[in-house]
Amino acid sequence: xxxxxxxxxxxxxxxxxxxxxxxxxxxxxxxxxxxxxxxxxxxxxxxxxxxxxxxxxxxxxxxxxxxxxxxxxxxxxxxxxxxxxxxxxxxxxxxxxxxxxxxxxxxxxxxxxxxxxxxxxxxxxxxxxxxxxxxxxxxxxxxxxxxxxxxxxxxxxxxxxxxxxxxxxxxxxxxxxxxxxxxxxxxxxxxxxxxxxxxxxxxxxxxxxxxxxxxxxxxxxxxxxxxxxxxxxxxxxxxxxxxxxxxxxxxxxxxxxxxxxxxxxxxxxxxxxxxxxxxxxxxxxxxxxxxxxxxxxxxxxxxxxxxxxxxxxxxxxxxxxxxxxxxxxxxxxxxxxxxxxxxxxxxxxxxxxxxxxxxxxxxxxxxxxx
Ligand code: GTP
Ligand code: MG
Numbered sequence: 001x002x003x004x005x006x007x008x009x010x011x012x013x014x015x016x017x018x019x020x021x022x023x024x025x026x027x028x029x030x031x032x033x034x035x036x037x038x039x040x041x042x043x044x045x046x047x048x049x050x051x052x053x054x055x056x057x058x059x060x061x062x063x064x065x066x067x068x069x070x071x072x073x074x075x076x077x078x079x080x081x082x083x084x085x086x087x088x089x090x091x092x093x094x095x096x097x098x099x100x101x102x103x104x105x106x107x108x109x110x111x112x113x114x115x116x117x118x119x120x121x122x123x124x125x126x127x128x129x130x131x132x133x134x135x136x137x138x139x140x141x142x143x144x145x146x147x148x149x150x151x152x153x154x155x156x157x158x159x160x161x162x163x164x165x166x167x168x169x170x171x172x173x174x175x176x177x178x179x180x181x182x183x184x185x186x187x188x189x190x191x192x193x194x195x196x197x198x199x200x201x202x203x204x205x206x207x208x209x210x211x212x213x214x215x216x217x218x219x220x221x222x223x224x225x226x227x228x229x230x231x232x233x234x235x236x237x238x239x240x241x242x243x244x245x246x247x248x249x250x251x252x253x254x255x256x257x258x259x260x261x262x263x264x265x266x267x268x269x270x271x272x273x274x275x276x277x278x279x280x281x282x283x284x285x286x287x288x289x290x291x292x293x294x295x296x297x298x299x300x301x302x303x304x305x306x307x308x309x310x311x312x313x314x315x316x317x318x319x320x321x322x323x324x325x326x327x328x329x330x331x332x333x334x335x336x337x338x339x340x341x342x343x344x345x346x347x348x349x350x351x352x353x354x355x356x357x358x359x360x361x362x363x364x365x366x367x368x369x370x
Contacts, residue, residue: 003036013049023048070249078248079120079128079312080241081274083147083180085171086157088136091187093117094224095157096133099234118259118272118314119301121234129237130274130312132259136167146327148174150257150274153240154182155233160194160221164202172206181244183218183236184210190223248311253332254280258288259314261323269293269320273330274312280332281308285339286317289328290346292339293320 006024010017010033017033023045024031031037037045084092099121117133134147144167148154154175158168175182184203186196200210200219209215218236222229254275261271271288273280280286284295296319298306309315317330321343324330333339 002039004039004042005034005036006031007033009037009042009045013046013051015049019049020045070252074249074251075247076250078246078310079130080152080237080244080246081130081132081150081312082153082155082237083132083134083151084155084157085134085144085147085174086136087159087162087165087167087171088138090136090157090159090162090165090168091224092136092157093133095155095185095187095222096131098224098227098230099131118274120312120314123234123238127238128312129234129241130314132274132314138167138170141170142327144171145174145177146257148178148180149327150259150276151178151180152244152246153237154178154180155185155237156182157185157187158199158203159188160186160196160199161188161191163195163199164206169206172208181240182208183220183233183240184208185229185233186219186221187224189221190226190228196221246312248277250279250310252278254278254284254286254309255329255331256280258324258326258328258330260326261288261320263323267318269318269323271317271320271324271330272314273317274314275309277311278332279308279310280315280317282306284332285334285336286320286330286332287339287342287346288317288320288330289324290343290350291320291322291324292333292336292343293317294336295319 006020007017010020013020021031021033024037024041027041027044029037029041084096086092096117096119100119118130119133120128120130122128132147132151134144148171154171156168156171156175158164172182184199186199188194189196200213203210204213208217210217210219212219218240220229220233220236222233255278256274256276259272259274261269264270269291273288280295280298282295282298286293286295295317298309299316299318300306300309301314306315333342
């Protein structure tokens with residue numbers, strides 16, 4: 001998470017450290033000058049001091065780049081990024097397959113989603129929607145949290161014959177924590193035991209009031225199996241996207257997040273990324289987490305090589321030095337030296353982190369033995 005020390009914050013605002021500490025105290029935060037506070041708290045303080053907040057990415061700060069601000073006329077509408085979440089086996093992957101009209105679930109080991117997949121669907125109208133799939137199994141909490149944080153909209157899939165279950169509730173929490181609007185897809189309505197009204201009632205207990213009960217969360221009944229309600233679901237997503245006014249400037253260096261990465265026998269490091277800003281191009285020099293490399297090839301969600309990927313596009317990067325961590329940011333930089341510098345800096349930070357962890361563990365062990 002982004003943090004800043006009280007000292008640094010005071011410096012950047014050219015304010016007295018004591019004044020910053022006082023402002024924090026008023027907000028109920030007790031901190032010393034060397035202590036770090038999170039970005040949200042810092043933002044409140046900055047506003048308290050009458051300044052305007054402009055956040056730049058961590059990579060920019062490390063690079064010493066001033067956050068490039070996009071002017072409104074550079075911005076164009078971008079596709080919504082939609083994360084599909086819900087309890088295990090409620091039909092997330094099936095729903096995506098139906099939306100994509102190609103079958104990925106069939107190719108998956110055991111039919112259980114192990115990784116977060118990313119696809120972009122182009123509708124008959126030409127509108128595009130980017131979907132991120134997430135696994136419903138309880139073991140994959142971190143993946144769901146990441147999915148929710150990269151997304152514009154969460155589609156919560158609830159099986160009409162099973163109702164609200166533990167990972168349904170968890171998904172609701174992730175969406176709320178990430179402050180992302182939700183659309184409820186009530187799936188498997190083809191099943192004899194389907195009770196869509198019961199799903200709506202159960203959601204009420206988690207403060208989700210769907211439209212069919214007079215609330216403002218869109219609820220759509222679908223069947224991934226029978227392919228019903230899919231157009232309504234897409235309409236609901238596009239309506240939500242319109243409200244969000246999603247825009248991005250494609251004419252700047254590419255930036256985004258790593259969705260997942262792996263070492264492929266033939267292709268080496270393969271990183272699935274979501275481009276969130278600018279355009280990523282073949283030949284670009286990229287830093288992704290603590291790894292870097294020149295983009296040897298870009299592969300789209302249909303397995304086709306592409307020369308470039310713009311905002312909201314999921315794409316695979318070939319050519320990185322290693323396997324970057326899922327959730328890590330990636331950014332295009334101007335040259336290899338820069339890339340190496342940042343990558344080494346991050347490798348070092350990672351090591352320090354690990355050593356600190358070991359020291360802390362040793363401390364507790366010593367205490368236990370004392
Ligand atoms: P995880 O990724 O493991 O969390 O599961 P998932 O939510 O992606 O579920 P998946 O799409 O793998 O579907 C689970 C089972 O439900 C499969 O056997 C599907 O065929 C079945 N299924 C999915 N959608 C429907 C539907 O609309 N109707 C019926 N009858 N079955 C469905
Ligand atoms: Mg799945």
